Amino acid sequence: MNERSKPTLAVVGATGAVGGVLLQLLSERVDVWGEIRLIASERSAGKVLQVRGEDVVVQTLGADSFDGVDAAIFDVPTQVAREWIPRAVDRGTAVIDATSAYRSEPGVPLIVPEINPSQVKNRPRGIVASPNSTTLTLIDALWPLHSGWELVELVVATYQSASGMGHKGMARLYAEADALSHTAGVGTHTGGVRRRVATGLPPESPFPAPLAYNVVPWAGTLCDDGWSSEELKIRTEIRRVLGVPDLLVAATCVQVPVVIGHSVAVHATFRRPLGVEEARNALVHAPSVVVLDDPAHDEWPTPTDVVGSDPTFVGRMRQSVDFPNSIEFFVVGDNLRRGSALNVAQIGELLSKDLQQRETGKAAPRATDGF
Known part of the structure; x- marks a missing residue:
């Protein structure tokens, strides 16, 4: 140069x-x-x-x-x-x-x-x-709230798409869905999905269990005390990016039969009292965040609605009933793009x-x- x-x-x-x-x-x-x-x-x-x-x-x-x-x-x-x-x-x-x-x-x-x-x-x-894709799905929504009210505790459940495993993950989901699509009564008998996938497809899969017609409560590799590497990454990376090394974080990572788009259910607790309208206003004015939050008219983000988009989408915002300094919300983002x-x-x-x-x-x- x-x-x-x-x-x-x-x-x-x-x-x-x-x-x-x-x-x-x-x-x-x-x-x-x-x-x-x-x-x-x-x-x-x-x-x-x-x-x-x-x-x-x-x-x-x-x-x-x-x-x-x-x-x-x-x-x-x-x-x-x-x-x-x-x-x-x-x-x-x-x-x-x-x-x-x-x-x-x-x-x-x-x-x-x-x-x-x-x-x-x-x-x-x-x-x-x-950071990894789940951290990036979360961070745009967490940062403006942390900046104003100081995040002290974060509990999340992730719903991670097949594309988190790259081309091979997407191809496997398509193949499983195709193998099961013309099976009468699929998913209505114990082990039926697993048997059908095992007999119709090669055994090599990026997922530890069938993903089509199913959810798999595991992503990553096994770490100490039953935690997965994906769950520990969220904890480590959120702490590093926010600059809060002692932030309390717990994550459960689940793989779901979605092609592209990670979703996260969030329970976030703050040091200072935070009402849902204050939180919504902060997110409406945040860069890279779109708020879709009108449950009365079935308006909330889903992966198929946001795929191919740059922002993070937030909905289902509500004040925790039993936790006065906590806000609940749902975050969705295109894991390959955003x-x-x-x-x-x-x-x-x-x-x-x-x-x-x-x-x-x-x-x-x-x-x-x-x-």
């Missing part, structure tokens, strides 16, 4: 579910990048994808992938990120990690541009990270500006306050 050029960007994982949405956003939003390289696994090499109206050939991830690359976005399996992000950093590439590889590590700021944009300058390890690709694109815009300022010697002093 020279003084007159824009930074070169590599998108690692360009052929994934989030990668596809990211390429759309890079084409739709302000153009802050020079060359954009598309990188994926060997099986995807040679594919031609469109970005910014141009055909770009996908390259195989390899030793020379980051030569001349100023910034890289990684949205790949965690083990791939752990292997290749350090290699990219060693080549002088600034990395945006959209995986879970470095989100919780010291020296790697966790960034939501609407909340802590200055942290993009604070990258002593050469890496900044983006819950991942959009946040990454926004971080990228901040990073591009910082890289160009540093190149021309005009960068502000590096921040030292990490989260």
Whole structure:
């Protein structure tokens, strides 16, 4: 990159579910990048994808992938990120990690541009990270309420879509739904759905139980004391982004037969008294939030109504009957777009500006306050 050029960007994982949405956003939003390289696994090499109206050939991830690359976005399996992000950093590439590889590590700021944009300058390890899709579904609604009334306790139940497992999750849900759609009495007998799926489809599935005609009270991997990794991520990441390390958080993560769009039922308790009308007014005026809340006319957000949208949608707002400082509400967001690709694109815009300022010697002093 020279003084007159824009930074070169590599998108690692360009052929994934989030990668596809990211390429759309890079084409739709302000153009802050020079060359954009598309990188994926060997099986995807040679594919031609469109970005910014141009055909770009996908390259195989390899030793020379980051030569001349100023910034890289990684949205790949965690083990791939752990292997290749350090290699990219060693080549002088600034990395945006959209995986879970470095989100919780010291020296790697966790960034939501609407909340802590200055942290993009604070990258002593050469890496900044983006939260997971469920955290991003929640955070736009939590931040304005926390700013005004100080969140002290958060209890959530998530309803996570099949696309949280990428293309393979969506494909499996479609296949299960197709296998069950012409089965008389499906779901009316013990074990009937599981038997039908087992006999009609390959055993390999990203879900631990059939998802079609069902809900699965599990997402992630098993951690201590019966918690799942997805549940603990929400706790850790909400604390980091809000800057409240002792925030009380409990989450139960459930996978549901929805293609795209995560939903979250929220019980939020605040230090200062907060009425539902105050909360609604704060959210109506918050950036990136749309309030749909008129139960008398069946108006509340659902995943199929908000898919493809940038904002977070909030509804079912009500004062807790037995908890005077608590508000109940329901949050829905497109987990591929708002819950991942959009946040990454926004971080990228901040990073591009910082890289160009540093190149021309005009960068502000590096921040030292990490989260």
